[in-house]
Amino acid sequence: MLRAGTKQTLQIGDKLRERDTLETDKEATLGVILRDDTVISLGPETRISVDSFIFDPAEGRLGIATSMTKGTVAYLAGKIVKLAPESARFETPLATLGIRGTRFVAGVQD
Amino acid sequence: MRRIKISAVVFLFGILTVAGCAPKGQIVLLPDPDGHVGQVDVTSRSGSQTLTNARQETHLNRSDESPSQPGIMSEQQIEKRFGKAIAAQPTPPVHFLLYFYEDSTDLTTASEGLIPQVVAAIKDRKSVDISLVGHADATGTKEYNMTLSRNRAEAVSKIIVARGVDPKHLFITYHGKSDPLIKTPDGVAEPRNRRVEAIVR
Numbered sequence: 001m002l003r004a005g006t007k008q009t010l011q012i013g014d015k016l017r018e019r020d021t022l023e024t025d026k027e028a029t030l031g032v033i034l035r036d037d038t039v040i041s042l043g044p045e046t047r048i049s050v051d052s053f054i055f056d057p058a059e060g061r062l063g064i065a066t067s068m069t070k071g072t073v074a075y076l077a078g079k080i081v082k083l084a085p086e087s088a089r090f091e092t093p094l095a096t097l098g099i100r101g102t103r104f105v106a107g108v109q110d
Numbered sequence: 111m112r113r114i115k116i117s118a119v120v121f122l123f124g125i126l127t128v129a130g131c132a133p134k135g136q137i138v139l140l141p142d143p144d145g146h147v148g149q150v151d152v153t154s155r156s157g158s159q160t161l162t163n164a165r166q167e168t169h170l171n172r173s174d175e176s177p178s179q180p181g182i183m184s185e186q187q188i189e190k191r192f193g194k195a196i197a198a199q200p201t202p203p204v205h206f207l208l209y210f211y212e213d214s215t216d217l218t219t220a221s222e223g224l225i226p227q228v229v230a231a232i233k234d235r236k237s238v239d240i241s242l243v244g245h246a247d248a249t250g251t252k253e254y255n256m257t258l259s260r261n262r263a264e265a266v267s268k269i270i271v272a273r274g275v276d277p278k279h280l281f282i283t284y285h286g287k288s289d290p291l292i293k294t295p296d297g298v299a300e301p302r303n304r305r306v307e308a309i310v311r
Contacts, residue, residue, distance in 0.1 A: 013238035029198035033239070033311045037203045043195035058289050072195040074140075076202060077148070094135040094173045095154040102148025104161070105192040107136040 021049040024071070038064060038078035046071025051091075055080060067091035070110050076103045132191060133169035138183050140164065143202060152177045203311040204231050207291075208266060210304040213250075213258070215265040229273045231310045237279065239311040242266050244284035247303040248296050256286035266306045 001010050002021040010022075016032065024030050024042045031041040036055040042048060051065040062084045066075075068091070081088045081099050090097040092108050139161040141147050150161045152168050157176025159168045165188065168177040188196075206228050208221040217225075232240060244263030246255035263282045271277050287296075290303040 012236070015239075029194050031198045031200035033200055033203060035241075035311075037309075037311075039199055039202050041195050041198035041200070043192065043198065046195070058285060072192050074192060074195040074199050076142070076199065092135050092137075094170050095137070095152050095177060097137060098151035098153070100149040100151075101142075101146075102150060103140045103142050104150050105138045105140060105188065105195060107132055107191055109132050109134045 016050060018050060018053050021047065023047045034064070034078060036062075036064070036078040036080045038080065039076040040066065041074045043072035043074075046073060048073055057083060063087040065089040065091070068106060068108055069093060070108050072105065072107045074103070074105045075099075077101055133178075134171045136167060136169040136191075137161065137177075138165060138167040138188060138192070140188075201235050203309055206231075206308040206310070208306045208308060209301060210262055210306075212247075212299060212301070212304065215258070215261045217265070217269075225269055225273070228308050228310065229270055229275060232270070232275055232279075235310060237310050239281070240275070240279055241281050241283065241307070241309040241311075243307040243309070244282070245289060245291070245303055245305050245307070246287050247298070247300045248287045248290065248294050249299050250287075252286055252288075256284065259284035259286050262304075262306050266308065 001008050003017065022030060022042060024044055024046050026044050029041065029043055033039050034053060046068065047070050048066060048068040051067055052063055054061050054063040057079065062080045064080045075090065077088065077099050081101055085100045088099045090099060092106060137150060137152050139147065139150050141164045147164050152159050152161065154170055154175065154177055155173050159177040159180055161168060161180055165183050166180045167183040168180050170177050206224055208224060209218045210216060211218060242263040244259035246259045263284050267280050267282060291305065292300050292302045294300045
């Protein structure tokens with residue numbers, strides 16, 4: 001994980017923050033659950049960032065933006081997509097995805 | 111002579127397909143765990159495509175090209191390219207609603223019966239992030255209900271900690287009467303609003 005310019009190795013149970021970048025090596029995979037029930041998993045040699053995440057349904061403040069730059073990702077949308085699909089974004093180098101209540105996989109070749 | 115030429119072309123095409131392997135960008139829509147199929151819009155600088163069917167895919171190789179006409183990807187192809195990412199997907203979170211008797215931090219008998227399932231869900235997932243969100247119905251003052259909803263969440267916390275759940279994995283929040291499941295006028299008693307939502311991730 002890259003947080004504020006510093007690389008660290010993740011252990012199971014570690015907490016993520018906005019703007020963290022996650023990267024797996026050749027042998028690794030990784031699963032992440034966000035507070036709104038979004039479930040994201042990374043295949044080997046994958047890089048993804050959680051650019052912004054706001055989940056405050058009581059105040060109506062919702063937003064999720066993730067971007068992947070290489071590898072393979074499986075994405076299962078959570079509450080933010082259910083409550084406000086227009087506030088969910090998934091970026092890849094060549095295309096932007098709009099998500100409506102769903103599950104998908106995305107691949108980006110270097 | 112002609113036949114040889116054709117087979118040479120077919121052979122060459124075969125190599126290109128194998129060596130050409132994955133496109134630079136590819137997106138495949140999958141069914142949700144409950145079987146429902148949603149929708150993904152894929153937009154590049156020069157066009158967009160919408161995926162609406164299970165295993166429908168679109169791809170592109172440059173940002174100045176449009177995403178390809180959607181096609182269906184076989185389960186084997188999906189497994190080959192995305193199998194490891196899919197296998198790494200954690201079990202999705204589960205939500206429980208636990209109800210309380212009026213003006214009380216005692217769980218209803220039915221909800222008490224759910225506690226073993228909550229604890230099992232935590233253990234099955236090896237969960238390290240469990241939210242307990244307390245609520246109250248609309249009888250009484252705002253302040254009173256804030257305290258009541260907090261006490262309810264703490265009551266659930268005590269019960270599951272006694273069953274072996276690590277308290278450092280529990281996150282308690284509470285909303286008093288401000289976030290009812292069933293909307294009622296102020297002052298109305300509503301059993302379904304006297305609750306703690308437990309979210310096991």
